[in-house]
Amino acid sequence: MKLYCFGESGNAYKCALALEMADLEWEPIHVDFFKGEARSPEYRAINEMGEVPVLIDGDTTLTQSGVILDYISSKTGKLGGRSAAERREVLRWLFWDNHKLSTQIGTTRFLMNFLAADKRPEGVIPFLQGRLKAAYTVLNDHLANRNWVAGEAVTIADLSCCGYLYYPEPYGFDRADWPNIDHWLDRIAALPGWKHPYDLMQRALPAATA
Amino acid sequence: MKLYCFGESGNAYKCALALEMADLEWEPIHVDFFKGEARSPEYRAINEMGEVPVLIDGDTTLTQSGVILDYISSKTGKLGGRSAAERREVLRWLFWDNHKLSTQIGTTRFLMNFLAADKRPEGVIPFLQGRLKAAYTVLNDHLANRNWVAGEAVTIADLSCCGYLYYPEPYGFDRADWPNIDHWLDRIAALPGWKHPYDLMQRALPAATA
Numbered sequence: 001m002k003l004y005c006f007g008e009s010g011n012a013y014k015c016a017l018a019l020e021m022a023d024l025e026w027e028p029i030h031v032d033f034f035k036g037e038a039r040s041p042e043y044r045a046i047n048e049m050g051e052v053p054v055l056i057d058g059d060t061t062l063t064q065s066g067v068i069l070d071y072i073s074s075k076t077g078k079l080g081g082r083s084a085a086e087r088r089e090v091l092r093w094l095f096w097d098n099h100k101l102s103t104q105i106g107t108t109r110f111l112m113n114f115l116a117a118d119k120r121p122e123g124v125i126p127f128l129q130g131r132l133k134a135a136y137t138v139l140n141d142h143l144a145n146r147n148w149v150a151g152e153a154v155t156i157a158d159l160s161c162c163g164y165l166y167y168p169e170p171y172g173f174d175r176a177d178w179p180n181i182d183h184w185l186d187r188i189a190a191l192p193g194w195k196h197p198y199d200l201m202q203r204a205l206p207a208a209t210a
Numbered sequence: 211m212k213l214y215c216f217g218e219s220g221n222a223y224k225c226a227l228a229l230e231m232a233d234l235e236w237e238p239i240h241v242d243f244f245k246g247e248a249r250s251p252e253y254r255a256i257n258e259m260g261e262v263p264v265l266i267d268g269d270t271t272l273t274q275s276g277v278i279l280d281y282i283s284s285k286t287g288k289l290g291g292r293s294a295a296e297r298r299e300v301l302r303w304l305f306w307d308n309h310k311l312s313t314q315i316g317t318t319r320f321l322m323n324f325l326a327a328d329k330r331p332e333g334v335i336p337f338l339q340g341r342l343k344a345a346y347t348v349l350n351d352h353l354a355n356r357n358w359v360a361g362e363a364v365t366i367a368d369l370s371c372c373g374y375l376y377y378p379e380p381y382g383f384d385r386a387d388w389p390n391i392d393h394w395l396d397r398i399a400a401l402p403g404w405k406h407p408y409d410l411m412q413r414a415l416p417a418a419t420a
Contacts (some may be wrong), residue, residue, distance in 0.1 A: 095274040123333035
């Protein structure tokens with residue numbers, strides 16, 4: 001399988017991590033995102049949404065991290081729910097993550113780290129951070145009495161929700177403020193196959209610091 | 211079935227519309243959203259995410275519009291894809307809508323219409339409108355040579371993507387600017403069972419104009 005990706009994309013990381021943890025053979029295809037490659041006509045022919053990641057498996061082309069995660073789980077029988085109710089619970093957190101968590105972190109982290117300071121739109125970062133605080137609260141409360149986001153073992157719901165939370169660039173999230181999230185991230189990182197995003201995928205930008 | 215909802219919620223509308231179009235018996239339970247009911251401890255006991263909609267079907271409680279739409283389609287055999295590939299395509303557009311379209315419209319429309327003018331955060335509305343323009347472009351281009359978002363007939367992917375697009379309150383979207391979206395909205399509105407959001411669910415705020 002091939003995954004169109006770049007290191008800074010948390011949405012691509014979710015899929016790269018699932019491929020590793022499901023023990024599948026895969027190869028990254030680097031997308032030069034910050035030079036606009038994902039918006040080029042050539043890339044739009046692969047994904048009209050102009051986004052990373054894209055997974056190619058033979059004749060099957062898939063986009064949207066939630067769809068790719070569901071495909072990996074269905075294909076391997078790993079990282080999914082064990083009943084219809086558990087699968088719906090997994091899907092619920094995949095949607096919540098897309099709707100409330102990863103989307104907002106992706107934008108906030110982009111504005112704070114990958115855009116020149118003089119191009120940052122006034123007022124947007126604190127607004128998004130306020131919305132994110134509400135999302136961190138929901139996730140931290142949810143993890144108060146449980147080890148995993150859905151069900152009794154790690155699932156693609158965990159891999160989706162953690163997608164942006166291991167990155168080192170600042171975006172207003174300090175693990176120490178959210179102890180249940182902090183411990184859960186440690187649990188995921190202790191699993192066989194776990195790797196840091198920058199060890200799985202080539203960065204599109206050079207690291208700012210050593 | 212019971213749907214926790216209020217008229218202004220496009221996410222609730224998606225589900226109410228699917229219930230109508232799948233010809234199911236359902237009853238709305240009004241949530242007084244703008245008075246904070248969705249964030250109350252009583253409501254959080256129903257949905258820890260503090261969000262509308264919630265669908266109750268006997269012992270089953272479901273949240274996230276994407277999960278509810280998938281449940282309605284699976285239960286009735288209506289409004290879904292006809293093959294595994296079509297179902298993945300439906301899911302892809304559900305995720306895209308949650309990630310790029312409805313989330314951003316919901317926030318923009320809230321800031322422009324349901325929040326006092328002196329509380330609107332500076333700079334946020336034009337920023338979100340810029341991101342939305344990119345999303346409208348993707349959807350409008352996708353609909354250039356097809357009648358429905360996924361497959362050969364209407365599916366829950368259409369009902370998800372249209373969720374906020376029939377509302378009268380201004381948020382920077384003019385149907386005339388997006389002719390393929392405009393015609394597609396007319397096609398959906400011509401289907402049996404279609405109703406306007408304010409004819410399906412009680413508003414939480416009085417209408418600003420007659």
